Amino acid sequence: LLKKIAVGSKIFELCLWSDGQIYEELSKVYNKKPTFKGLAFPTTLSVNEVCGYNAPLLEDSTAIKEGDLVKIELGAHIDGFAAFVAHTVVIQSDKNAPVTGKKADVILAAYKAAQAALRLLKPGHFNNEVTEVIQKVCDSYQVAPLEGVLSHELKKHLIDGNKVIINKETFEQRVDAQEFAIHDVFALDVFVSSGEGKPKESDLRCTVYKRALDRSYNLKIKQSRQFFNEVLDRYPSFCFGLNSFEDPITARIGIKECLEHELLVPFPILVEKPGNFVAQFKFTVMITKGKTTALTGLPIDEALFKTENTIKDQQILDLLAVFYV
Incomplete structure (x- = not known):
């Protein structure tokens, strides 16, 4: 690099x-x-x-x-x-x-x-x-x-x-x-x-997040659930960037609802x-x-x-x- x-x-x-x-x-x-x-x-x-x-x-x-x-x-x-x-x-x-x-x-x-x-x-x-x-x-x-x-x-x-x-x-x-x-x-x-x-x-737009390990919530939007399931699968305890997701639209929808319910910690x-x-x-x-x-x-x-x-x-x-x- x-x-x-x-x-x-x-x-x-x-x-x-x-x-x-x-x-x-x-x-x-x-x-x-x-x-x-x-x-x-x-x-x-x-x-x-x-x-x-x-x-x-x-x-x-x-x-x-x-x-x-x-x-x-x-x-x-x-x-x-x-x-x-x-x-x-x-x-x-x-x-x-x-x-x-x-x-x-x-x-x-x-x-x-x-x-x-x-x-x-x-x-x-x-x-x-x-x-x-x-x-x-x-x-x-x-x-x-x-x-x-x-x-x-x-x-x-x-x-x-x-x-x-x-x-x-x-x-x-x-x-x-x-x-x-x-x-x-x-x-x-x-x-x-x-x-x-x-x-x-x-x-500048925040694009780095980490899962909040002590929070849980049943997400309502399908894309949000899809996005958060990928977070749980790939980044259960680590930081990730929005660029890591192949479908940016689903990721952006998912981020919004996850942040509203404090499922993610923004950086x-x-x-x-x-x-x-x-x-x-x-x-x-x-x-x-x-x-x-x-x-x-x-x-x-x-x-x-x-x-x-x-x-x-x-x-x-x-x-x-x-x-x-």
């Missing part, structure tokens, strides 16, 4: 292609016996100040422009065990041209905050330590952690477990201190903004103020005895990012100096 994203590529087509590739790769593994597998989160491409969850529909012709900062997020599962990943890139015709200014600051801050956080995910450390480290790295680059973002513990068929790490603690948004333990698996999600870090809901598209940039890095992390492993995630070439800001906090520098596989 990273190789396909270029100036002029349509976001709708990129998302659709990526979802197809995930299904194709899944079809090659665990085939000796019937195994439930598929998308755990549809491919979303969110540009510049758009924070996430952007999976446009066919009629949306929005394309990537020169210099766009693009956040890519996706997830897959095998037998109900999910893995998620997110990565941020700046699209430039000259691949070797340096990324500068606030784009460089938010990407370096998000990446280094995530790298420092990875080194804290082990027994003896607590979730609030990770939150503090994210804030310190952001301060170094004069940017802000995004409010309202939680990194959840993952279990079979559960993507929003009770153990959480909050990206930014505020007076209204805080979580209880919890120690990391062997066998914990987390979707570590770090979001950083060049703005205030207080996103607002946008006018609205949040945005910072225009002119700001938001970067995201997400890793699926597993804590085992004596080792913490990032199961997903890609490195960045830090040499391509030029900024006058740098990390001076010795605690963070010591953390980042720890060898990590």
